[in-house]
Amino acid sequence: MTSPLEQKKIKITGPSMVTANRTWDGIVIYRTSRQGWSADLSDAAIVRTSDEARALLTEAEADDVGAVGAYIAPVAVKDTGAIEPGNLREHIRSEGVTIGLSVPA
Amino acid sequence: MPLVKSGKITGDAFVHIADDDPLPDDGAILISAARFLGDPEGLSRRVGRTGVIWPNNRDVDDLVPYLDRLAVVALVFPTFRDGRAYSQARLLRERYGFRGELRATGQILRDQFVFMLRAGFDAFEVKKESDAEAFTNTARRYSVFYQPTGDGRLTALHRRMQLRHSESASQ
Amino acid sequence: MYAYDELDRTLINERVSEFRDQVKRRLSGELTEDEFKMLRLQNGVYLQLHAYMFRVAIPYGTLSSKQLRGLAHVARRYDRGYGHFTTRQNIQYNWIKLAELPDALADLAKVGIHSMQTSGNNTRNVTSDQWAGVAPGEVEDPRIWSELLRQYTTLHPEFSFLPRKFKFAITASAHDRAAIKVHDIGLRLHKNAEGETGFEVLVGGGLGRTPFIAKTIKSFVPGRDLLSYVEAILRVYNQYGRRDNIYKARMKILVHELGIEKFAKEVEDEWLQMRDSALTLDDAVVEEIRSRFTYPVYEKLPHMPDELKKAAHDPHFEAWRKNSVALHKVPGYAIVTLSLKPVGGPPGDASAEQMDAIADLADKYSFGEIRVGHEQNLALPHVARRDLPALWRALDRIGVATPNVNLVSDIIACPGLDYCSLANARSIPIAQELTRRFANHDTANLIGRLHINISGCINACGHHHVGHIGILGVEKNGEEFYQITIGGRADENAVVGTLIGPAVPYGEVADVIEDIVEAYLALRERPDELFIDAVKRLGVEPFRERVYATR
Numbered sequence: 001m002t003s004p005l006e007q008k009k010i011k012i013t014g015p016s017m018v019t020a021n022r023t024w025d026g027i028v029i030y031r032t033s034r035q036g037w038s039a040d041l042s043d044a045a046i047v048r049t050s051d052e053a054r055a056l057l058t059e060a061e062a063d064d065v066g067a068v069g070a071y072i073a074p075v076a077v078k079d080t081g082a083i084e085p086g087n088l089r090e091h092i093r094s095e096g097v098t099i100g101l102s103v104p105a
Numbered sequence: 106m107p108l109v110k111s112g113k114i115t116g117d118a119f120v121h122i123a124d125d126d127p128l129p130d131d132g133a134i135l136i137s138a139a140r141f142l143g144d145p146e147g148l149s150r151r152v153g154r155t156g157v158i159w160p161n162n163r164d165v166d167d168l169v170p171y172l173d174r175l176a177v178v179a180l181v182f183p184t185f186r187d188g189r190a191y192s193q194a195r196l197l198r199e200r201y202g203f204r205g206e207l208r209a210t211g212q213i214l215r216d217q218f219v220f221m222l223r224a225g226f227d228a229f230e231v232k233k234e235s236d237a238e239a240f241t242n243t244a245r246r247y248s249v250f251y252q253p254t255g256d257g258r259l260t261a262l263h264r265r266m267q268l269r270h271s272e273s274a275s276q
Numbered sequence: 277m278y279a280y281d282e283l284d285r286t287l288i289n290e291r292v293s294e295f296r297d298q299v300k301r302r303l304s305g306e307l308t309e310d311e312f313k314m315l316r317l318q319n320g321v322y323l324q325l326h327a328y329m330f331r332v333a334i335p336y337g338t339l340s341s342k343q344l345r346g347l348a349h350v351a352r353r354y355d356r357g358y359g360h361f362t363t364r365q366n367i368q369y370n371w372i373k374l375a376e377l378p379d380a381l382a383d384l385a386k387v388g389i390h391s392m393q394t395s396g397n398n399t400r401n402v403t404s405d406q407w408a409g410v411a412p413g414e415v416e417d418p419r420i421w422s423e424l425l426r427q428y429t430t431l432h433p434e435f436s437f438l439p440r441k442f443k444f445a446i447t448a449s450a451h452d453r454a455a456i457k458v459h460d461i462g463l464r465l466h467k468n469a470e471g472e473t474g475f476e477v478l479v480g481g482g483l484g485r486t487p488f489i490a491k492t493i494k495s496f497v498p499g500r501d502l503l504s505y506v507e508a509i510l511r512v513y514n515q516y517g518r519r520d521n522i523y524k525a526r527m528k529i530l531v532h533e534l535g536i537e538k539f540a541k542e543v544e545d546e547w548l549q550m551r552d553s554a555l556t557l558d559d560a561v562v563e564e565i566r567s568r569f570t571y572p573v574y575e576k577l578p579h580m581p582d583e584l585k586k587a588a589h590d591p592h593f594e595a596w597r598k599n600s601v602a603l604h605k606v607p608g609y610a611i612v613t614l615s616l617k618p619v620g621g622p623p624g625d626a627s628a629e630q631m632d633a634i635a636d637l638a639d640k641y642s643f644g645e646i647r648v649g650h651e652q653n654l655a656l657p658h659v660a661r662r663d664l665p666a667l668w669r670a671l672d673r674i675g676v677a678t679p680n681v682n683l684v685s686d687i688i689a690c691p692g693l694d695y696c697s698l699a700n701a702r703s704i705p706i707a708q709e710l711t712r713r714f715a716n717h718d719t720a721n722l723i724g725r726l727h728i729n730i731s732g733c734i735n736a737c738g739h740h741h742v743g744h745i746g747i748l749g750v751e752k753n754g755e756e757f758y759q760i761t762i763g764g765r766a767d768e769n770a771v772v773g774t775l776i777g778p779a780v781p782y783g784e785v786a787d788v789i790e791d792i793v794e795a796y797l798a799l800r801e802r803p804d805e806l807f808i809d810a811v812k813r814l815g816v817e818p819f820r821e822r823v824y825a826t827r
């Protein structure tokens with residue numbers, strides 16, 4: 001997935017959210033609709049227009065102390081309303097690495 | 106923006122004159138390289154102390170003939186990440202023997218102080234008040250230096266050899 | 277092994293204090309991320325997909341057992357119990373918390389380990405041959421000079437904010453195990469006709485978006501002029517390297533744009549003005565550093581001890597011995613490579629338990645010393661041949677005796693999209709699948725020496741450009757695709773590989789590699805014609821045909 005760190009123009013093609021990493025420990029966090037962050041993707045605020053996305057990102061970036069590297073990422077919204085990662089990169093960030101972690105000892 | 110000289114925040118004796126403003130008859134001034142090079146002989150001999158702001162993307166060679174008549178050379182760090190002025194500083198001090206005030210301007214954090222001092226800077230236009238206040242402590246962050254610069258500090262290599270000689274001499 | 281003295285340790289500790297202050301200022305908001313980013317990079321701290329990644333330096337790939345235990349401790353205490361050895365002889369931890377980093381660094385400092393300049397636009401780890409000091413036919417131990425360069429480049433006030441990263445590598449053997457030709461400065465240590473020790477200096481090598489093979493700038497720089505000459509090169513680069521475009525900022529671009537003759541002249545003009553300076557290395561200074569390297573006191577041992585004779589009947593032991601044990605310059609000793617490429621495992625990883633166990637084995641069998649290679653394997657450099665059977669059993673128990681060194685399943689891979697925020701595609705699962713396809717040791721031996729390199733993006737941390745087979749992850753319409761190159765080499769005959777055709781999807785990569793290997797087996801002149809030589813002889817076409825016939 002082309003690194004979103006290279007995002008310049010903000011243009012979304014479907015439902016999206018804003019995600020970042022928590023500054024003090026680096027864990028993955030999602031911007032909520034209550035001017036905060038959650039480690040749970042289901043708490044993420046969903047935006048559906050480029051203007052909304054830009055506004056949410058700007059608000060998220062203002063929290064420079066709490067969060068690092070905020071960017072806009074796609075989500076998939078199921079019929080049930082459940083929110084899932086919208087691409088492989090976000091799937092890996094939310095679920096973890098796709099390889100077995102155990103190294104034979 | 107606080108100016109730090111000799112480890113203290115001090116007032117700036119030099120007035121920065123914009124390119125299209127008239128020069129005062131005397132007094133300490135800082136002018137751009139372009140303006141200075143328009144009349145280097147005349148300007149370097151004017152009454153009053155003269156300083157030049159030299160851009161970081163230009164060789165210092167053109168300034169060299171006038172160095173002994175300049176009170177200040179100000180070099181530029183347009184961003185923290187741009188390190189060209191470190192080379193310019195070392196050349197001015199170590200190769201060309203500049204003895205006036207070598208001033209660091211632009212984006213400067215306390216985390217660059219030690220590098221800048223070692224490169225030969227002795228005045229700093231510091232971005233943050235808190236960094237300026239922390240100057241003296243920050244300058245003491247390191248006591249071991251691996252490589253020689255013009256700052257006269259003994260490198261670790263030579264300190265070791267000195268220790269060894271003094272050990273064997275005292276035996 | 278180089279012994280740090282009080283001065284070296286003081287510097288590391290001063291660095292830890294400085295970083296502790298910087299982290300504090302970041303967490304309090306006094307430093308913005310924009311200001312802090314450059315500072316954390318200078319201590320090897322990246323922000324990756326899931327967490328921070330922490331890259332720790334292993335200077336010229338040499339570790340004491342105490343230091344390896346220190347690395348295990350960090351994995352256990354501050355991370356998730358494992359570390360990853362990199363293509364530049366460093367180690368990376370993937371789950372580190374920023375707030376705990378100063379403590380991790382303080383723990384590492386106790387064993388003389390640091391993370392200075394493992395990232396950022398400065399001079400990085402000076403890498404070397406992992407067999408330095410023990411390889412037969414070596415001119416002299418290049419690590420003496422690596423240490424001189426390490427000290428010279430550490431916290432250099434003039435060169436800590438270069439246009440881009442800067443990498444050195446140094447070799448002292450005819451066969452280059454340090455890949456000097458793909459470094460910004462590559463150094464080949466040798467003696468001239470007068471018997472003087474000096475360096476062939478090569479510049480402008482590098483991989484990434486635009487790979488270049490380094491060119492010789494000076495065929496002989498005497499040892500005493502090494503640092504002043506390097507300073508001249510760095511000063512030219514610092515002043516004239518591009519700063520407007522991150523993708524054109526490496527020194528290889530400057531060398532290419534000026535041409536090697538003009539670049540050499542710029543460096544020579546600068547050097548002539550500073551050659552007889554405080555940087556000149558007189559014999560006393562070199563001897564001072566040399567004296568701080570300790571070497572084992574080797575015994576007089578037979579080449580074919582009884583223990584080896586007895587173990588020769590065990591086919592598993594023999595398979596391993598023939599694959600992973602190399603000749604040592606001292607008779608009766610051997611260099612043992614520890615494969616970190618188990619079947620189905622992520623290449624180059626080691627658990628904290630494995631690291632501790634290897635440290636104990638190093639104490640018992642290798643005079644307490646371990647080496648890290650850029651192929652992401654470890655080595656024990658001073659093993660008595662009579663100890664090989666006992667060592668093998670112990671290595672096998674901890675899973676680092678897979679007899680696949682330099683074979684098709686000894687894959688070099690970057691962390692890829694599973695970890696890295698720069699990646700376009702995953703690399704580790706590709707490597708894992710390939711080790712499963714080629715798990716049979718007889719097959720792997722039949723194929724012979726074959727280096728596969730996998731990079732998850734164009735930054736080429738897996739060195740795919742110089743793999744015999746190179747695999748590069750790209751993205752097409754949100755899917756993972758891979759470009760395949762063949763014919764690359766990283767050694768003294770370094771060359772960039774050639775693309776064989778359009779990128780293939782994730783699910784087909786292993787099949788494509790099998791097709792390439794099958795084509796080679798069918799087309800090779802003799803069983804001992806290596807893959808890389810067959811590609812040179814035949815060109816890319818026969819392989820392209822085979823792979824794309826049905827795709």
